[in-house]
Amino acid sequence: MPIRRLALAMTSAAALMAAFTPASAAEPEFTAERFRSHVDFLASDLLEGRDTGSRGYDIAASYVANQFAGLGLVPAGEGTGAAGWYQNVPFVTALRADAPTLSIGGVSFDAAKQAAIGPSTLAEAQTLTAQAVFVGFGLDAPAAGFDDYRGLDVRGKYVVVLAGSPKGTPSEIGAHLNSMKARFAQDRGARGIITLRTLADQKRYGFDVLAHRAGEKSIGWAQPDGKAFALAPGIEIAATLDTAPAEALFAGARRTLADVLAEADKQGGRPRGFALKPEVSITRRTSLGKLSSTNVIGMIPGSDPALANEYVLLTAHLDHVGTDPARKGDQIFNGAMDNATGVATLIEVARAFVTSGVKPRRPILLAALTAEEKGLLGAEYLAKHPVVPGKVVGVVNFDMPVLLYDFTDVIAFGANHSTLGDAVARAGSALGIALSPDPLPQEGLFTRSDHYKFVREGIPSVFLMTGFGNGGDKQFTSFLSTHYHKVSDSPALPIDWAAGAKFAKINYLIAKEIADAPTAPAWKADSFFKPAGTAR
Incomplete structure (x- = not known):
């Protein structure tokens, strides 16, 4: 780590640790108003749909970095100074040069x-x-x-x-x-x-x-x-x-x-x-280019020196799908539910750790990731290019909670495969939230969000989806068919902001238990995803 960045990190860490004192210990507060303020900004027209590598995405990344800085988190990216919050991700772009050809049996x-x-x-x-x-x-x-x-x-x-x-x-x-x-x-x-x-x-x-x-x-x-x-x-x-x-x-x-x-x-x-x-014959021609974007990464240092190299990673993808200039009328895909709500959760969980006054035993990394909509690419890049010297022992991912109703249950993808399931169950029980099986197995949701790239690296991971109880089945499926990846996914939807605050709280409780547990998360012996038992 460069000396300049080390000095900045030490200063930030000192300021952050000052917040964690017995005098300031308090039960974290999760409010609908704060949750809404993040979504309103991140899903505003100003950000033009937050497409990877776009001006709107860069504004969103700066917003998250400033939120992290305001909370006193430590920059955990690759640069120095203001750039210390960012991990640069270089990309190759590809666009069909012309129509491909296909022949079968001549x-x-x-x-x-x-x-x-x-x-x-x-x-x-x-x-x-x-x-x-x-x-x-x-x-x-x-x-x-x-x-x-x-x-x-x-x-x-x-x-x-x-x-x-x-x-x-x-x-x-x-x-x-x-x-x-x-x-x-x-x-x-x-x-x-x-x-x-x-x-x-x-x-x-x-x-x-x-x-x-x-x-x-x-x-x-x-x-x-x-x-x-x-x-x-x-x-x-x-x-x-x-x-x-x-x-x-x-x-x-x-x-x-x-x-x-x-x-x-x-x-x-x-x-x-x-x-x-x-016989099958296919021809295609591609125009290749370059693009760059960033992951935004902050850290809350841990309190236990013996666990200093065991990191808990919290993730939410910051990107959405941008704009469609050829579309008549509204051309901006604001991405309120997908995934401004997840980033709001990330920020509010960070706030809860800081304002609780209780230091987590393990250090916590918080990452707003790029290019999820392009194939979980920002997550994959971070998984293969870690920014810390230790190891990530568990991942909690926040992605597209459908907050159109007061959810009473959640689906915890990945929970059945590791001891993270116990943390999810206890957090749910504390809030009166039930755990339910996957109601949409045909959607393959487990592999469609950022945590999956860390599962592939052998790291126990979990991701919560709001469940189908209390009318959630109708609201969730209606959102997928009517608003998902459409311009109507905007703050104008009848979002239940109190449900957003509740979603942040259950994820905070899960992350806190992982951070404070005496042992790191472990795969269950019979899990298909246990590293020795699956292809990587």
């Missing part, structure tokens, strides 16, 4: 409408012509009972996989395995991966949604050599196909696509794989 398809083929962050021009092999759901974890590649040779070929996981698979495990499909394919020697929607997926959304997203800009965080990091760099082409090209893949096969989809739609259905006859 028949051409409209790759811009009948396929979702996004740009590559790794190469400007790619063509892959190869045979294809259907591999069921494409899951390769035999120890957990998933062995879809057994008996199949996919070397140098496309693998064709069904989206998601078999019905009845525990939601967190299914979501994790689904996110690993490209890695599984690469490790088996495949060069491309083609995804087919299940019948359930076809009912949930139209293919035009996927085709549109494929035409948008993609980004990946840059490694020291300037190349984008990728979990499976050996997979050259990835595509999702609509019905007509998907059916063409199965021409002359021993089973029809309709037969395979019908089996997969049954509880526990696991179609076995087989070679496909048509």
